[in-house]
Amino acid sequence: MTDLLKTINSPADLRELTREQLPGLSQELRDFLVDSVSKTGGHLSSNLGTVELTVALHYVFQTPYDRLIWDVGHQSYPHKILTGRRDKMDTLRHYGGISGFPRRVESEYDTFGTAHSSTSISAALGMALGARAQGEKRVAVAVIGDGAMSAGMAFEALNNGGIHKDLPLVVILNDNDMSISPAVGALNRYLARLMSGRFYAATKKGLDSVLSMAPPLREFAKRLEEHAKGMVVPGTIFEEFGFNYIGPIDGHDLDSLIPTLQNVRRLALEGEGPQFLHIVTKKGQGYKLAEADPILYHGPGKFDPAKGITPAASVKKTFTQVFGDWLCDMAEADKRLVGITPAMREGSGMVDFEARFPDRYFDVGIAEQHAVTFAGGLACEGMKPVVAIYSTFLQRGYDQLIHDVALQDLPVVFALDRSGLVGADGATHAGVYDIPFIRCIPNMLLMAPADEAECRDLLTTAFKQNHPSAVRYPRGAGVGVAVTKELKELPLGKGEIRRTSTAKNSPKVAILAFGTLLYPALEVAEAFDATVANMRFIKPLDTDLVCELAKSHDLIVTLEEGAIGGGAGSACLEALSAAGIEVPSLVLGLPDRFIDHGDHALLMKECGLDVEGITKAIALKLGINPKKQAA
Numbered sequence: 001m002t003d004l005l006k007t008i009n010s011p012a013d014l015r016e017l018t019r020e021q022l023p024g025l026s027q028e029l030r031d032f033l034v035d036s037v038s039k040t041g042g043h044l045s046s047n048l049g050t051v052e053l054t055v056a057l058h059y060v061f062q063t064p065y066d067r068l069i070w071d072v073g074h075q076s077y078p079h080k081i082l083t084g085r086r087d088k089m090d091t092l093r094h095y096g097g098i099s100g101f102p103r104r105v106e107s108e109y110d111t112f113g114t115a116h117s118s119t120s121i122s123a124a125l126g127m128a129l130g131a132r133a134q135g136e137k138r139v140a141v142a143v144i145g146d147g148a149m150s151a152g153m154a155f156e157a158l159n160n161g162g163i164h165k166d167l168p169l170v171v172i173l174n175d176n177d178m179s180i181s182p183a184v185g186a187l188n189r190y191l192a193r194l195m196s197g198r199f200y201a202a203t204k205k206g207l208d209s210v211l212s213m214a215p216p217l218r219e220f221a222k223r224l225e226e227h228a229k230g231m232v233v234p235g236t237i238f239e240e241f242g243f244n245y246i247g248p249i250d251g252h253d254l255d256s257l258i259p260t261l262q263n264v265r266r267l268a269l270e271g272e273g274p275q276f277l278h279i280v281t282k283k284g285q286g287y288k289l290a291e292a293d294p295i296l297y298h299g300p301g302k303f304d305p306a307k308g309i310t311p312a313a314s315v316k317k318t319f320t321q322v323f324g325d326w327l328c329d330m331a332e333a334d335k336r337l338v339g340i341t342p343a344m345r346e347g348s349g350m351v352d353f354e355a356r357f358p359d360r361y362f363d364v365g366i367a368e369q370h371a372v373t374f375a376g377g378l379a380c381e382g383m384k385p386v387v388a389i390y391s392t393f394l395q396r397g398y399d400q401l402i403h404d405v406a407l408q409d410l411p412v413v414f415a416l417d418r419s420g421l422v423g424a425d426g427a428t429h430a431g432v433y434d435i436p437f438i439r440c441i442p443n444m445l446l447m448a449p450a451d452e453a454e455c456r457d458l459l460t461t462a463f464k465q466n467h468p469s470a471v472r473y474p475r476g477a478g479v480g481v482a483v484t485k486e487l488k489e490l491p492l493g494k495g496e497i498r499r500t501s502t503a504k505n506s507p508k509v510a511i512l513a514f515g516t517l518l519y520p521a522l523e524v525a526e527a528f529d530a531t532v533a534n535m536r537f538i539k540p541l542d543t544d545l546v547c548e549l550a551k552s553h554d555l556i557v558t559l560e561e562g563a564i565g566g567g568a569g570s571a572c573l574e575a576l577s578a579a580g581i582e583v584p585s586l587v588l589g590l591p592d593r594f595i596d597h598g599d600h601a602l603l604m605k606e607c608g609l610d611v612e613g614i615t616k617a618i619a620l621k622l623g624i625n626p627k628k629q630a631a
């Protein structure tokens with residue numbers, strides 16, 4: 001790290017610098033960022049794109065008095081570095097370290113917790129109105145990307161915000177023409193048209209200075225110069241919503257950013273109403289490898305900054321890859337299959353599917369609610385939609401899941417990736433609630449494969465049903481079970497016994513494992529000579545098996561990587577209660593608190609869901625010495 005950045009421990013220090021010092025500081029910040037993310041892993045491309053914007057925002061706005069809200073928050077690392085957390089960046093996203101997203105508990109500069117996208121304008125609007133009610137004269141600023149802007153929530157907030165004619169609310173649209181993958185949809189086209197039209201109008205009027213001619217715009221302008229001729233610039237959609245639209249300006253050019261932001265702040269404070277600033281940036285800016293491949297560098301693990309990301313040596317397939325392969329094979333076998341992703345093509349393993357079946361692939365943008373209902377519509381016409389969605393993001397589409405799919409009993413398959421704890425992203429992204437929130441919905445089927453091969457089989461099983469179904473599987477690789485090309489259906493609602501207890505003189509324990517915890521369960525079982533059932537189905541639950549095990553054992557232990565409250569263990573207890581069977585039981589799963597970021601194995605240990613923790617819990621329940629038992 002060079003000298004200037006070292007002296008910045010808060011935005012107040014930054015504001016002491018001269019304007020001339022800011023480009024140098026930005027360069028230091030960018031270098032520090034690349035170095036630091038290369039050591040911790042984390043979101044890189046988006047942060048490289050917001051370096052100058054962050055410097056300019058903290059220079060111009062009186063943070064933390066003025067409120068700054070980062071949408072998604074995956075671009076907030078420069079903000080963290082400038083707001084007193086530079087020395088903690090080596091702990092980013094690691095157990096006990098700082099979060100990869102803004103968090104109110106972490107800093108007074110993190111005014112709103114984000115991570116799920118498209119919330120920033122709503123939050124800023126609430127803050128602006130809240131501050132006004134308290135007689136405070138501050139500005140609330142939402143920084144939102146072009147991807148996040150495509151979600152319904154962002155437009156709901158614009159719709160509501162634009163009516164407050166004198167509210168000091170500022171929206172900054174950070175337009176880099178990218179989501180994680182290339183941005184999609186009509187809004188994306190509109191923003192491109194807007195940029196070309198505005199550019200042409202500005203040059204025609206000789207107002208080149210309005211648009212700084214730095215690289216991204218210059219490049220863009222050159223491409224559009226010809227067909228832009230004669231174009232009339234209409235009022236923007238944002239003006240129709242009641243915002244004062246300014247831009248586009250180059251988001252890497254401090255000489256454009258700073259005076260523009262000063263004007264925007266002044267206008268907001270002088271009662272000129274909601275302001276909308278459109279800036280253009282490049283994802284990965286300043287680090288050649290990320291500029292060339294912003295998708296690869298969206299959220300890398302550790303890498304060597306000189307060499308860049310090198311292919312991982314892992315031989316095990318991730319569950320995501322198992323899904324991606326299955327999707328292509330199933331699509332080959334059944335022409336009715338269509339695949340839907342709400343802006344997570346790479347993360348959900350759909351790159352090959354798009355390449356092979358482009359007409360049957362739909363990236364709907366960051367629009368989970370729409371994705372679910374859209375799938376319902378497709379199913380009505382006899383298609384077989386597969387919605388690939390992270391468990392945590394399906395939370396956004398819950399009403400749609402009930403009202404538009406389940407209530408009409410439509411055969412939509414939900415491939416729920418990232419179920420369970422996800423590691424470095426932490427509580428915001430953990431797929432902890434899907435079991436409770438899905439199993440209570442009539443008509444829904446819910447399955448949890450124990451390993452890769454079973455994941456493929458259960459996806460096939462789900463696909464063959466004429467009902468809505470969900471298959472939940474975790475982030476990362478399984479135990480390494482080989483997967484064949486077969487498309488095999490498993491008996492619906494039937495679990496299997498994987499180990500049978502032979503205990504005669506000690507209490508007989510049955511462990512009912514849901515999902516990948518089957519493998520730790522098999523290890524634990526050795527210590528107790530326990531029976532182990534691989535339950536496979538949460539709904540329909542294999543109630544016959546649950547009751548049979550309860551009758552023939554002295555203790556029933558359920559295991560799941562999901563919230564205990566209302567989870568699969570609860571389902572077993574409900575089944576036993578309905579059958580009038582009383583048996584001692586132990587329900588193990590994720591506790592009733594948010595689990596922070598960190599290495600997955602460490603978090604599982606913290607929650608008592610590793611072999612040692614499970615063994616201890618069972619031993620305590622049986623009233624025997626856990627140490628002796630583990631030995």
Ligand SMILES: Cc1ncc(C[n+]2csc(CCOP(=O)(O)OP(=O)(O)O)c2C)c(N)n1
Binds near residue numbers: 074
């Ligand atoms: C509700 C929701 N859906 C999906 C995601 C996953 N996601 C995180 S960042 C991102 C792309 C955001 O694009 P944009 O806002 O343009 O920011 P950029 O990555 O370009 O900086 C997506 C899809 C999310 N965080 N929240």
Ligand SMILES: CC(=O)[C@@H](O)[C@H](O)COP(=O)(O)O
Binds near residue numbers: 115422425
């Ligand atoms: C910010 C965001 O929501 C995504 O970038 C997310 O962090 C991706 O997670 P995975 O790395 O599990 O795909």
Ligand SMILES: [Mg+2]
Binds near residue numbers: 146147175178
């Ligand atoms: Mg973007």
